[in-house]
Amino acid sequence: MRLNKIIGITILLAIFVSCKKDSNHINDDIKEPIFYYVGYSFSGHYNERDRKAILVVQDSIVNLSPNRSADAKVVYAQGKDVFVAGNEHYEEEKNRVVYWKNGVKEYLSSAVKDNSATAIYADNENIYVAGTIYQNKLPYQRLWINGGRKVNSGALAYSGIRAITVYEGAYYLAGQFAQAASIWHGKTMYTINNAPSEATYIHVENGEVLTMGYGNVDRNTDAAKVWKGSDEIFSYPVGARVSNILATMNGNDYYFVTNSMSEDGINVARAYKNTQLLYELNTGAHSVKAMAIYIFNDKVYVLGNLLNAGKSVPTLWIDGVPKTLFTEQDNIYLNHMYIIL
Secondary structure, three states: OOOOOEOOHHHHHHHHHHHHHHHHHOOHHHOOOEEEEEEEEEOOOOOOOOEEEEEEEOOEEEEOOOOOOEEEEEEEEEOOEEEEEEEEEEHHHEEEEEEEEOOEEEEOOOOEEOOEEEEEEEEOOEEEEEEEEEEOOEEEEEEEEOOEEEEEEEOOOOOEEEEEEEEOOEEEEEEEEOOEEEEEEOOEEEEOOOOOEEEEEEEEEOOEEEEEEEEEEEOOEEEEEEEEOOEEEEEEEEEOOEEEEEEEEEOOEEEEEEEEEOOOOOEEEEEEEOOEEEEEOOOOOOEEEEEEEEEEOOEEEEEEEEEEOOEEEEEEEEOOEEEEOOOHHHOEEEEEEEEEO
């Protein structure tokens, strides 16, 4: 990708919508999907606070917040619309929760240290944004629908909403509360696994709630898990020192990618299908941080960042084959992706 391809989001989306309309005159089988990525650009080190939120559409970059330090955390697309959520930085290390619809920015919170969006979803005309805000240094979980607050839970450490879905007009949320995998539905929140655990994916089909994530089994073992309601229906050991598991489903198959720490202190990422190890994302002695997993047209896409000496190489693995999205010199770190026709 080339950093000189930075253009306005209105023009950019118009181009892709036009292309999509033109492609309606040809066979659906040769339509190309549109890839959306979000993250930030930086000047020196990928962990630095001074960063600029970006949206990447195919190979073109949109600066979402050019005049302030900001971080784009999650992305979702529906029809012609693209939704991004994250945080924007203010003085004294304070952040506001923010989301962008087609590049137009809306604020959802006041500026407090560590405030940020954590998940986003759209259904018909409704925009759902989840996030964590801090009051008196305590974290509270929020869900905003079209800017109005609907969920207010807290205030224990190691808590946050990681995924949103909507079924028959009702929202379902998955995440972690007090370091335990949890589900929110309406005004009810309930834990589905003992701590430490976390849910990062949620899907509702025929009224049944399926949630995916991870849970600790014993001192030396963490496991990828699937819950139906609050009942565990799948558990597969994936080793120790797991920091998180990102997950999705395709038909009756479970796909997940694990982030863990090796005994040598290297961040390791591995992709699985059910109980089968598909591939390891690491190359050489470099650390890698997996950020998202997506199934599209029966291909497995994993987004990650190869990390080395403060530099990041955003990479997309397609059925295990790595594709470099940006080089070290581009100074880009990607947090999330979404794929749509």
